[in-house]
Amino acid sequence: MASHDHSHHDPHDHAGQGHSHGHDHGHSHDHAPTVTADSVRRVRLAMILTAGFMLAEVVGGWISGSLALLADAGHMFSDSFSLGLALFAFYMGDKAPDRFRTFGYQRFQVLAAFVNGLTLLAIAVWIVIAAIQRFTQPVEVLAGPMMVVAVLGLLVNIVVFRILHGGDQENLNLRGALLHVIGDLLGSVAAIVASVVILITGWTPIDPLLSMLAATLILRAAWKILGRSAHTLLEGTPEGVDVGQIRQALLDVEGVKSLHDIHVWGLTPQDPLLSAHLVIESPALHDGVIERAYAMLQSRFGIQHATLQVETRDCLTGGECNHGMIVHP
Structure with a gap:
């Protein structure tokens, strides 16, 4: 499968093959902090x-x-x-x-x-x-x-x-x-x-x-x-979150060739959410890239909920293709 369409509008919906990473990789959906x-x-x-x-x-x-x-x-x-x-x-x-x-x-x-x-x-x-x-x-x-x-x-x-x-x-x-x-x-x-x-x-x-x-x-x-x-x-970038660092960290993930359409916002100021399009070298790398990308986002940046759309060539499904390096707060 050349691409996996991960909706930007409903990150909680992980039904189907394209969204299987949500639960298979320990991806937590609990946004609320534990309250005693x-x-x-x-x-x-x-x-x-x-x-x-x-x-x-x-x-x-x-x-x-x-x-x-x-x-x-x-x-x-x-x-x-x-x-x-x-x-x-x-x-x-x-x-x-x-x-x-x-x-x-x-x-x-x-x-x-x-x-x-x-x-x-x-x-x-x-x-x-x-x-x-x-x-x-x-x-x-x-x-x-x-x-x-x-x-x-x-x-x-x-x-x-x-x-x-x-x-x-x-x-x-x-x-x-x-x-x-x-x-x-x-x-x-x-x-x-x-x-x-x-x-x-x-x-x-x-x-x-x-x-x-x-x-x-x-x-x-x-x-x-x-x-x-x-x-x-206004969907601004949460405090303490550096989108440039997140972008570079995603680019450093093994198997990621490039990325575009990265957005970081917050449901609340303490609850960062992320969506991005990752371009990989071949469809065979899909599962490994998803596994490594989610683990990195959780461990390094504390982002517990992200939607990553994986593509095998730049802007296969559209997006802001000519503005790949623009950081969207």
């Missing part, structure tokens, strides 16, 4: 604590008139959303693909992260506008209630940090949530500093000043979330 019951329990508890105290900070900020508390509540909203997203990712990782969604539901977490980033952007802009208004039209801030809520917020964040830090640090969702909580700790400290300054000096502009600092932290988080999620939604 302990990790799920820790993330659920952290989300409940964070979301609950976020509501308390909103009420406390409203009563005390503290913009810094409201800004910290905005950051805790980000934490709650991220923790909820992690829980959702754990749940969706066990949900099987169906005939309408052959990749399953994992991409939904990327879409949710993009919406989260837009929400955070709106919150940060609102805080900045409100802070500017506070500078021109100061309002009374009740430093006592503000300090009580801020100190309680700090304690809650410390508890959440300890809960998450005791979990599986190899899990990317857990590590990401932990970084969010560290940022929220800084927001609570800023609110405490503002309340102390107001209690001692009565200088209320410290409240909108520190709230703008918190808004900067929220903007930074929003920008990173939007950038990463948009990159994934």
Whole structure:
């Protein structure tokens, strides 16, 4: 058989002779990382604590008139959303693909992260506008209630940090949530500093000043979330993946004469997928080339799912034949 047509559109479909490599060579289809019951329990508890105290900070900020508390509540909203997203990712990782969604539901977490980033952007802009208004039209801030809520917020964040830090640090969702909580700790400290300054000096502009600092932290988080999620939604090359190195490694596989139409993208930022056309010297080399290519992709680059189309002459089945050396992110 001169060529084996491996579909680019449904890499999960390995039916028929042309796709036999998928299971014969230990090619794993499990995109989702292993999640322990302990990790799920820790993330659920952290989300409940964070979301609950976020509501308390909103009420406390409203009563005390503290913009810094409201800004910290905005950051805790980000934490709650991220923790909820992690829980959702754990749940969706066990949900099987169906005939309408052959990749399953994992991409939904990327879409949710993009919406989260837009929400955070709106919150940060609102805080900045409100802070500017506070500078021109100061309002009374009740430093006592503000300090009580801020100190309680700090304690809650410390508890959440300890809960998450005791979990599986190899899990990317857990590590990401932990970084969010560290940022929220800084927001609570800023609110405490503002309340102390107001209690001692009565200088209320410290409240909108520190709230703008918190808004900067929220903007930074929003920008990173939007950038990463948009990159994934646009089928961008996953972080840490060098397409040039992968191309050369495939060319170095024994029996591969040339290659073209190489594409590397991600179902999620942590789940790289690859498709490429390999040109071999003779049909007899097909099985050996497939065996070596998949083993190399898994061991060297951690790519657990690839679709390799094998041909015996350049562009036998079409493709971007005149752009063989162009790297497609």
